[in-house]
Amino acid sequence: MQTLAAIREFVYTYPKTVAVVTVTGGGGVLEEINFLWTLTGVGLFGVKKWMAGGVCHSKVQLDGKTVLITGGNTGIGKETAVDLARRDFNCLIFILELYKICCCASGARVILACRDMDRANKAAEDVRKESGNDNVIVKKLDLASLQSVRQLAKDVLANEERLDVLINNAGVMSCPKWLTEDGFEMQFGVNHLGHFLLTNCLLDLLKKSSPSRIVNVSSLAHEKGQIYFDDINLEKDYDPWKSYRQSKLANVLFTRELANRLQGTGVTTYSLHPGVIRTELGRHLWPTMPLWKRVVYKPLVFLIKSPTEGAQTTIYCAVEESLQNESGLYYSYPVIPIFIHHCILNLFINQLSRSGSNLVFNTEFFTDYSDCAPKTAAPQGLDDEAAKKLWDLSASMVGLT
Incomplete structure (x- = not known):
């Protein structure tokens, strides 16, 4: 057992080292506890800033452009809508004595494509107010x-002169074994087939x-x-995380195959990981999360990205x-502390305890992620043969020839 003085010296000498300290009686205990609390607070603030990552510094203006965002009524979809809606080119603000006159050209025309129209209309009003773009x-x-998807596409084609950016943002995560209207497994159907x-x-x-x-x-x-081509709807062995991972891999492979098919057209494609974010996407997690994970998770909420940061x-x-x-490339978020990141991922995504696994760290994870920069997808996300096979299967499932 080290003395508090020795522990203090150790922390100052090795500030990046994680240590667990038990404090028991002795003189000056309150002083030392205050010191440790202060140190912890500063450390957590630093980790929080690190977790938040950088921001998109592009000053590109979107006057005259049209953007469609699926699931834009909440979370990172809504924050993305606010940003793109206020990217106007000619925004002149004159302040003369007590008067302020704003003359603004609108930014992008933003279409929020959502399931719940009441919430979508409320979100649209928020976006208008925050962006200044009506x-x-x-x-x-x-x-x-699929009928709803086709109806939206028909509406857009009939009423929109252009579409400059399509953001396939909406999704569902770790839901029970539900089926779509067309009989597909819900996560694969919503996260991949609907957007496909x-x-x-x-x-x-x-x-x-x-x-x-x-x-x-x-x-x-x-x-x-992995893509379960022989049981794409996971009828034999459904697991919410198995399904979610399959649907997210499908997003990466879809992006890759789409890029190959669109070469020379002027249409480019991108897939991304936004980070671990405080959004409604995790609404199905809490009821199924073991008690010990809930206890561990609560203090980590402070460190998780906000929707603005995640967008x-x-x-x-x-x-x-x-x-x-x-x-066709895959993009990720900035470097963050490896331990914190993988604790959160194991709580939210991996759910390793369900299979009796322990927290595992591989050397491949100790790689710096650049701010809003390309990151190599997993090997199965670089499989062109699988990407083409998935495309053909998806086209058959949704009735495309």
């Missing part, structure tokens, strides 16, 4: 219904509007996923000029 509209989209059909239905308009972009919000969970990589992929000649 050109924000709502359209109905239920990704669990929507994207294909809007390709002609995207090509007409080129240069244009398709952004698919995936997840680091794809690294442990940065999506925004980056949507507007960053340097990406114009890149396509």
Whole structure:
């Protein structure tokens, strides 16, 4: 057992080392506890800032552009909508004595494609207020219904002159064994098939509007996923995390195959992992999470990204000029403390305790992630043969010829 003085010296000497300290009686205990609490607070603040990562610094303006965001009524979808809606080119603010006159040209025309219209209309009003752009509209989209997807595409093609950015953001995570309206496993159906059909239905308009972009919000969970071609709906062995990982890997493979098929059209594609974020996506997690994980998770909420922070990589992929000649790549978020990151991922995504596994750290994870920059996808996310096979299967499932 080290003395508190020795522990203090150790912490000052090795500030990046994690130590667990038990404090018992002795003189000056309160002073030492205050010191440790202060040190802990400063450390947590630093970790929080580190977790938040950088921001998209692109100043690209979107006057005259049209953006469609699925699931834009909450979370990172809503924050992405706010950012893109306020990217106006001519915004002149004159302050003369007691008067302030604003003369603004609108930013992008933003379409929020959502399932719950009441919440979508409320979100659209929020986006208008926060961005100062009234050109924000709502359209109905239920990704669990192929008919709804086709109806939205028909509406967009009939009423929109252009589509510059399609952001496939909506998703569901770790839900029970539910089926879509068309009988597909819910997570694969919503996260992949719905977006696959929507994207294909809007390709002609995207090509007409080129240069244009398709952004698919995936997840680091794809690294442990695989495509179960022989049981795509997981009828034999359903597990919510197995399904989620499959759907997120499908996002990466879809992006890759789409890029190959769109070469020379002026339409580029990107998939990304936004980070671990405080959003409604995890609403199915809490009821199934073991008690010990809930206890561990609570203090970590402070460290998790906010929706604004989590939206940065999506925004980056949507507007960053340097990406114009890149396509099919996978993007991630900035470097964060490895231990904290993997604790959170194991709580939210891996759910290792279900299979009796322990927390495992591999040397491959000790790699710096650049701010809003390309990151190599998992090997199974680079499989062109699997990407083509998934495309053909998906086209058959949604009725595309």
